[in-house]
Amino acid sequence: MTLLPIEEAQARVLALGTVAAHEDVAIGDALGRWAVHPIHAARTQPARDLSAMDGYAIRFADLPGPWQVIGESAAGKPFAGRVAAGQATRIFTGAAMPDGADTVLVQEEAERDGERLILAGEGPPHLSRNVRRRGLDFSVDDVLVDAGQRLTPARLAVCATGGVARVTVARPIRVAIAATGDELVEPGTSAGPDTLPESNRLLLRALFADLPVTFVDLGILPDQLDVLTRAFAQVEADVLVTTGGASVGDHDLVRPALHAAGYALDFWRIALRPGKPMLAGRRGATTVIGLPGNPVSAFVTALLFVRPLVAHLSGAADPYPSPTSAILGEPLAANGNRTDYLRAELRDGRAYASTIQDSSMLRTLARSTCLIIRPPHAPAAQAGDSAEILMIA
Numbered sequence: 001m002t003l004l005p006i007e008e009a010q011a012r013v014l015a016l017g018t019v020a021a022h023e024d025v026a027i028g029d030a031l032g033r034w035a036v037h038p039i040h041a042a043r044t045q046p047a048r049d050l051s052a053m054d055g056y057a058i059r060f061a062d063l064p065g066p067w068q069v070i071g072e073s074a075a076g077k078p079f080a081g082r083v084a085a086g087q088a089t090r091i092f093t094g095a096a097m098p099d100g101a102d103t104v105l106v107q108e109e110a111e112r113d114g115e116r117l118i119l120a121g122e123g124p125p126h127l128s129r130n131v132r133r134r135g136l137d138f139s140v141d142d143v144l145v146d147a148g149q150r151l152t153p154a155r156l157a158v159c160a161t162g163g164v165a166r167v168t169v170a171r172p173i174r175v176a177i178a179a180t181g182d183e184l185v186e187p188g189t190s191a192g193p194d195t196l197p198e199s200n201r202l203l204l205r206a207l208f209a210d211l212p213v214t215f216v217d218l219g220i221l222p223d224q225l226d227v228l229t230r231a232f233a234q235v236e237a238d239v240l241v242t243t244g245g246a247s248v249g250d251h252d253l254v255r256p257a258l259h260a261a262g263y264a265l266d267f268w269r270i271a272l273r274p275g276k277p278m279l280a281g282r283r284g285a286t287t288v289i290g291l292p293g294n295p296v297s298a299f300v301t302a303l304l305f306v307r308p309l310v311a312h313l314s315g316a317a318d319p320y321p322s323p324t325s326a327i328l329g330e331p332l333a334a335n336g337n338r339t340d341y342l343r344a345e346l347r348d349g350r351a352y353a354s355t356i357q358d359s360s361m362l363r364t365l366a367r368s369t370c371l372i373i374r375p376p377h378a379p380a381a382q383a384g385d386s387a388e389i390l391m392i393a
């Protein structure tokens with residue numbers, strides 16, 4: 001059986017999606033969304049030459065003083081007059097430089113007696129010392145945020161400073177989530193030995209909590225073709241995520257149910273461990289991603305496929321998770337034909353893989369802080385070798 005390489009599977013998932021319509025939102029509501037267009041500054045920052053320190057505005061040519069203090073410039077309350085030879089004004093951080101002054105003497109290096117000011121230190125070493133020039137940060141029309149960039153706290157702050165009140169973003173992505181399996185019960189309900197508290201819906205919602213999504217909870221669905229088909233046929237969402245029932249057993253009915261509900265399958269089974277039985281398809285504007293039921297497989301496939309799809313539909317220029325690298329703390333055996341995401345702990349910059357890599361084991365996942373990425377057919381690796389990792393905690 002040929003399995004689809006994960007990079008190809010990722011590209012195909014993104015290609016299935018229909019990019020969401022746009023809306024304008026206040027910057028206060030835009031955290032974690034992606035800018036659809038480049039965001040341009042509506043003002044210059046600083047709008048005037050400003051003092052960077054508390055002290056005195058002087059003319060550099062007048063050093064080493066003394067000076068006569070003729071007034072004050074505070075933030076928002078500029079000095080109205082002009083500083084002539086031998087004159088200075090009191091000035092504070094963020095205040096406009098008075099006309100005629102070009103340099104700020106910090107107050108720690110000055111002594112004042114009434115209007116008389118003298119140098120009491122080395123003084124500013126060069127012209128314009130402690131002055132923030134008009135436009136130092138940005139000028140009107142400069143690009144503050146590129147199209148496709150995420151609106152992080154710092155980017156929202158630069159928009160505010162740039163006089164940008166509203167931004168264009170994709171509308172929230174509607175994500176419907178269904179767990180399937182006769183053995184599953186709502187977490188917290190009393191469960192006998194043949195039942196299992198359902199955890200994948202909670203896992204997925206938590207994994208996407210920072211994304212601009214609205215969730216539709218389809219609940220826990222039984223392994224019955226007609227029930228699954230009816231539920232999938234009624235979905236109105238941008239993304240339908242199912243978990244479980246994706247493999248080859250007699251009770252793995254997600255694929256036939258999706259087919260019966262009118263979804264066209266794009267692929268099934270990929271070269272990934274854990275996560276091999278993943279499937280993807282589409283019906284109208286709804287992309288379906290069928291995740292394996294094993295919780296660790298659901299976790300890894302959600303990170304590698306569902307999150308990037310939601311980010312892509314939201315306008316992200318770079319929707320994929322960003323691996324970094326670490327030194328291996330222990331040797332690793334040669335890898336087989338699937339890309340392997342090993343649950344591991346990062347300690348003192350070294351990654352240690354768990355000895356048992358079973359895709360049902362949530363406690364191992366919960367203890368892990370990273371996943372070590374092993375490409376298909378990677379040769380055996382030694383302690384001290386470098387490896388790609390994906391941080392997960």
Ligand SMILES: Nc1nc2c(c(=O)[nH]1)N[C@H]1C(S)=C(S)[C@@H](COP(=O)(O)OP(=O)(O)OC[C@H]3O[C@@H](n4cnc5c(N)ncnc54)[C@H](O)[C@@H]3O)O[C@H]1N2
Binds near residue numbers: 180183249276293
């Ligand atoms: N003969 C074969 N058997 C299996 C293969 C295969 O290639 N040939 N693939 C294995 C792989 S790999 C995986 S992964 C699993 C996943 O299969 P399914 O997607 O059909 O998952 P289920 O059988 O429904 O469940 C697997 C496991 O996970 C538990 N589970 C399911 N959903 C949830 C949930 N929402 N919350 C918590 N736990 C859940 C379920 O009880 C099972 O124990 O198939 C292998 N088999």
Ligand code: MOO
Binds near residue numbers: 273274277294
């Ligand atoms: O691919 Mo399965 O997810 O290894 O257990």
